[in-house]
Amino acid sequence: MLNTKEYFNQFDVTFAVEELDNEAAATIQGGYDLIVYDGYNGTGEVLGEFNFGKAVLGAGNNRISSVKINAGRWKFSDWYYYSGQFEEFTNTGTINLDSLDNRTSSIQRF
Template identity: 35%
Template sequence: MSNINNQTQDLYSIELVQDLSHEAAAAVSGGADLELFDDDNFGKLLVQTNEGTGNVGNDVNDRISSIVVNAGVWRFWTDSQFRGLSADLEPGRYANIGVGFSDSITSFQRIG
């Protein structure tokens, strides 16, 4: 409940708050567990998420070059559906994910 202009209102009754998915809310609030970037040194933000995916899609596929892990341990694969070479990253800022993974990530998921 909030009290705005002496009126009590449940925040979830506000349409924009109610319609936000968990992932969208995390991105808006800056609470994303994982941030993926197109360039080294956190150049262009591609994705902020709290969820893994078996296939990152054409807009992100083979473009990830730097990563920020804000929470959890995440596993990244070079192929879709959690196949290929994999690497685990703990919370931290990874300005260059290195040879073999830079511009090669196609799927990822939180493992811890």
């Protein structure tokens, strides 16, 4: 029988560590913390995927109907730069933005 302790002590092992960009890290971890959709119940086109920070929406401006929150607390506002009418969510799951349907202009994680 192979004596693994003696066998593996013969090897000199060097570990290499590579820093990952945010997208690669999200993929490895199993996805993004927030995904925004143009349809209800997490359907339709994916307009954006986020893990942190703030976003003033460009192409997705006034198009979001639902979101899937996997982690974190999120604020959705109908004006640029996180002002105006807003909704805050701390729960996870797929959520329809009823009062801000097709009216969201900025997103903030807090």
